[in-house]
Amino acid sequence: MRYRLQEMQRHTVRREKSMTKKIIFFMMAALLLAGGCGTNEPDNILLEEPAQEFLDRAPDLPEEDQEQSEGQESRTIYVQVSGSVAEPGVYELAEGSRIFQAVELAGGVLEDADPGRINQAEVVQDGQMIYIPAYGEEGPSPGGVQQEDGRINLNTATEAELMTLPGIGASRAGSILGFREANGGFSQVEDLMKVEGIKDGVFSKIKDSVKVD
Known part of the structure; x- marks a missing residue:
């Protein structure tokens, strides 16, 4: 047990x-x-x-910086600088440049220049004519380009001035001068359409940059 x-x-x-x-x-x-x-x-x-x-804490990138970060390249423009400057001529600038930058490329103003009569901080436009007047000078600038609007007068412009217009090279500028001489000048801006080599596409690019006086 x-x-x-x-x-x-x-x-x-x-x-x-x-x-x-x-x-x-x-x-x-x-x-x-x-x-x-x-x-x-x-x-x-x-x-x-x-x-x-x-x-949440990351700051928003400003729209302006975003556009720059996309790598957009600035467009090249051409302007004519004449009058009381050291080296008058046609100059290449980046889009958005100011008049004073164009004047600097032209070697700066001469001693007799009166740069105070123009707004040097103004943004230049493609094909614009910049004229620096001398002291005591009156009236519109030579070449038929009014300082205030920057448009080129088809009846007085030189070949170099015409070549500052978009789409106008030496050949087309020569055709414009030939038409002007043969017909005693332009009666209206639309007469450009009668010039050999200038069709709707080219005319639409330059019509706002030219005038007839």
Whole structure:
């Protein structure tokens, strides 16, 4: 009887040990799983929150800077500088340049120049004629170009002045001069359409830059 009782006690102890091991195993497995899930959530927060915070704090790029960052190249324009300057002629500038920059390219003004009569901060236009008057000089500038509007007079312009117009090279400028001489001048700007080599496309580019006096 005592022997059976001892056997039963040993069997019970073995079962308790086995159950204890199983409980410990499941507890450790649960801890590992919980620990893994716990690590994933903070990782997601650490990755997402700073990125969103950075985007929220990033300053908006001004539209002007965005346009410049797109790498747009400035267009080249040509202007005629004449009058009381050191080196009159046709000069190439970047679009958006000012009159004083064109005058600098022409070697600056002479001693008898009266640059105060023009707005040197004005933005120049393609094909514009810039005339620097001398002290005491009156009336419109030579070459038939009024200082205030910058348009070229077809009846008095030189070949060099005509070549400052967009789409007008030496050949077309010569044709304009030939037509003017043969017909006693231009009666209206639209007469340019009668000149050989000047069609709708070219005329539409230069019609606002010329005049007839």
